[in-house]
Amino acid sequence: MKALNLVVVCCLGVLLGCAGGGAKKYRGREVAPPKEPPPVPARKNEPLDPALVSAARQELAAAATRDDPVLRENALEAVRHLNDPVAREIIPKGLDDPERVVRFRAALAAGEHQLAEVRPKLEGMVDEKDEHLRIAVIFALHRLGVTDYTHDLEKTAVSPEPGVRGDTAFVLGLLGEKSALKILKVLARDPDPVVRQRAWESMWRLGDREYVDELVGLTMSKYADDQMLSILALAAPRNESVREAVRSCLTSDHEETSLVAARAMGQLGSDEGYGVALKGAKSGEGRHRFLAALAFGAMGRTDAQGVLRNLMKDKDKRVRVVAAAAVLELASGAKT
Secondary structure, eight states: OOOSSOBOOOOTTTTTTTTSSSOEEETTEEEOOOOOOOOOOOOOOOOOOHHHHHHHHHHHHHHTTSSOHHHHHHHHHHTTTOOSHHHHHHHHHHTTOSSHHHHHHHHHHHHHHTOGGGHHHHHHHTTOSOHHHHHHHHHHHHHTTOOTTGGGHHHHTTOSSHHHHHHHHHHHHHHTOGGGHHHHHHHTTOSSHHHHHHHHHHHHHTTOOTTHHHHHHHTTOSBHHHHHHHHHHHHTTOOGGGHHHHHGGGGOSSHHHHHHHHHHHHHTTOOTTHHHHHHHHTOSOHHHHHHHHHHHHHHTOGGGHHHHHHHTTOSSHHHHHHHHHHHHHHHHTOOO
16 A cells, blocks of 8 residues: 555564563564553543533534535544534535535445435435445445445445445445445455455454454554554454554554554553643644544543643644544543
C-alpha cells in the first residue's frame, strides 16, 4: 500500500509476546521490548458540563451544513456510531448532499442508526449508477430489513474496480451476517492489498480469526497508513485478545500511529493511551490534535472534557468537529 505520510519503523514488539520480559527473537534478530507509554493520570469522574454538550451538538449540526464537503463528510462520519439526537438531525440531510462522498457517509450512518424514516429516500437511491454509493445504500436498506438487493453485493465483490471490491468487503463486515464469510474468504486473497486488508478486517468483525495474524503483521509495515488502518481493524470488534498487539504501538516512532493506537486501546476498554492523547492535543500539527480528540472520545473519560473544550475552539475546523463528537460520546457512553 502507498504511504500517506512518512515511512517509519513501528511496533516490532507486536508479535513478540510484548506483555513483558527482556529482549525477544524475531526472525533470528534480537529485538528490544517496547517502551512504556507516557503515564496515565488517575481517573476523575467529573460530571459533564451541559453547556459543553449543547455546544458540541451545535458544532456538529453547523459542520453538516458548511460549504466545505470535507467538513460535511467529517460530521457524518463522526455521528455514525454516536447515540445522540444530533445524528438523526443531520443524517437525512446528508442523503440529499450534492457530493457523492457525503451521500455515501450519510447512507452508512443511516444504516448504522437504522433510521426507518429515511427508508423511502434510500429505496429511491438503490439504482444509483455510482457503485460505491449503491453499496452503502444496499447496506442501509439491509439494516432496515429490505434484503431484496443484498445479493447484488456478490456482483460488486467481483467488480473490475478495486475500490468497489474494497467497499463491498467493508460493508459485508458491518452487516454482521456470518454468511458473508464465503465472499470475504475470496476477497481475502484479492490481488489488491487494500481489498485484502478490508476483507481481513471484516472477517475479524464476524469472528473469523483466520487473518488476524496478517493484520497484526501490518502494524509493522514500513508504511504508516498500513500501520494505522490495521490497528483500527484489530480494535473494531472490541475483542480484548488483541490488546497487547495494539498496546505495543502506543510508543511508535510515528506520532500518528501512537495516537491511533491510543484510540484503539480506548475501543478495547483501556485508557493506557491517555498520556499519548494529551501530548497529541498540545501538538502544533492539526492532524495530531484531530487524532487526539478521537482517542479521548473512545476512552470515555469525563475528566478529558477540559481538553476537549479547548479542542472545540481549535483553529482547525476538522479538529472542532471530532472534538464535539468526542464530547457527545462522553455524554452518551457511545464508543467509536
